[in-house]
Amino acid sequence: MTDYLGYVYSLIIFAGGIVGYAKAGSVASLVASTTFGSLSGYGAFLVSRDPRNVGFSIGVSLILLMVMGIRFSKSGKFMPAGLVSLLR
Structure with missing residues (x-):
């Protein structure tokens, strides 16, 4: 089963x-x-091969959430940091 949502997120x-x-x-x-x-x-790609293999995706998402969340809290600007934080 292909993880279309994951691929779309990476393209965003x-x-x-x-x-x-x-x-x-x-x-x-x-x-x-x-x-x-x-x-x-x-x-x-990993999730597409095995739908239970979500650990890597979650780790990357959490790191991105932390980085962009900190940027959003410092700047107060929604774009782009707030949007990325919201998507994750």
Whole structure:
């Protein structure tokens, strides 16, 4: 069973980094989104192979939630940190 939701989430992460880079020239945003998007995509691949194998995906999601949650609490801006925190 393919984890379509996991793959869509990883694409949203990639897209967010590309938008951040295009709007603000943020290389850090591009690197972070590539890293976390790839890790999330790999997690979706693992879940697609075995639906009970969710540990990796949960770990990546928790790390992303913590990082973006801290950014949201410091900046108070919903985009992008609040949105990513909400999605996770």
